[in-house]
Amino acid sequence: MDDQTRTELEAAAFRRLLQHLSERTDVQNIDMMNLAGFCRNCLSRWYQEAANERGLEMTKEESRAIVYGMPYEEWRAKYQTEATADQKATFGEAIKAHP
Secondary structure: OOHHHHHHHHHHHHHHHHHHHHHOOOOOHHHHHHHHOOOHHHHHHHHHHHHHHOOOOOOHHHHHHHHHOOOHHHHHHHHOOOOOHHHHHHHHHHHHHOO
16 A cells, blocks of 8 residues: 555544544543543644644644534533543543553
């Protein structure tokens, strides 16, 4: 497989991941962090870092809007729920195990 094709496939898979996450607003970031060690905010940070590494200025808010499909604060108001005590405890344990 040539580099261009690999890049196109990776981009397509990333777009599909963003679409999937936009459809699964019931999945909270803390759940993703607890189970997979990353969340939508991580994806947006990685996106911003990739842009900045290539000399493209991108703010945290801009990269979050790309990943969330809307401004972050709007997504939070519509979909984010308060983390349960169990979710917080699991997150705390995960942080200790993988600082």
